Amino acid sequence: MNASPAIELQGVTLVRGATPVFQDLSLSLREPRVGLIGDNGAGKSSLFRLLCGLEEPRAGTVRVAGQGVGSLATGTVGLMFQNPDEQIIFPTVEEELAFSLSARGLPRREAREQARAFLAQRGLSAWAERAIGSLSQGQRQHVCWLALVIGAPQVLLLDEPFASLDLPGQALLRQEIAQAAQTVIVSTHLLDHVRDFGRVLWLERGRVRADGPGAEVCAAYEADVAARLAAHQLSLADAA
Template sequence: MRAEHEPTTPATTEPKPHLRFDGVALTRGERRVFDGFSLTLTEPRIGLIGNNGSGKSTLLRLAGGLLMPDAGTVQVHGLDTREHRRDLPRHIGFLFQNPDHQILFPTVEEEISFGMTENGLPTKEAKRQAAALLAEHGCAGWEGRATHALSEGQKQLVCLLAVLSGGPSILLLDEPFSSLDLPTRLDLRRRLRALPQRVVMVTHDFDLLRDFDRLIWLEAGRVRMDGAPDGVLPAYFDSVGYAGPGT
């Protein structure tokens, strides 16, 4: 088990951290969520697990600049989230649990092209690229579809494509499968596995986590265990009296 402050590779060979939390403190309401929390994340696929209230979703929101720490720093590619909040969307894409909390526009085309136009792309080119992205993911012809009329799985896919349209290098995913039926969940899992972006995901889909590079088990705002899935998952299952998937 690694200590909270340790890098995942020796200091002489470690790449520049993609996400770094250094002495982070945060209070929400009357609850102290983090107090001197430090962690460095560099792996391609990182899962966050733990019971409700352990700080998983809050950690993602800190990483995405949606929350600011009371003390300490959060860095994305070396950028302090306080000082460079406007620059974060170029690096970070955030997929929420409920797509209805994320969708802003009445049509699929508008939803996907918005981020590109915000980054300065002309509207005509943004629409062309949105259509190409839809076609690439098997959704050709969706441009004019009403977002409110999509199924939950289709909405989540549109949200994912809207996030990808901004070209982020890191994806933060907060329980992206919780409202989906099994076929849609399997389809979205397949799509996520194929993405080149680095992924940090909160999920209780433990089967998906088995091929992740690193799992971090949070408990009361601290790292209880940090390592490979084949070590962290059995320990977590044992702590909650769970025999594992398929039982």
């Protein structure tokens, strides 16, 4: 596995509309695998948007491999959205994967040839010309993962990557994450997929509630949810 690029946030404040998301957030991430957990609205997706440059902080700095996010080379950080339909833009699998290569300067014809070869290596040759609309939600999610991997960014940000996958799909993606050469940061509500990570962050209302080994942080979050449930501090509105 390649050395993980340093990801640094220093004194970051992010405000969306009139709502503060982060206030003076500082983080240093150097591990090859990092998990993000916490309730909806805790700031997990917002952190990803900062790391890939989709949002700019009102104050503070965000740096990856020593460079400000705004000046990063194309393909340094890749984001997989929660909903694959918000990410996929081409009508066939082959074209979607080829776009990841074209974006890095590869000629279109060569990009499509490499995309076909990439699929063949994974026993997915039959997917090359398949229409995206013919794939299940889980299959489209897997296409998004493959599009990230073929583009070979240094950092992969996966936002709820297991949500639409069946059990075999989850097992396959978990295996591929374990084998990936890149730094992978996984945001998920399915804690078993990050419980064995060396580092997990529990975000709560834009701050880091806990930071440490996955087994410990996941157990603490589960205990907190159980305590809130027992104290009747949870409702269906919290689970929206």
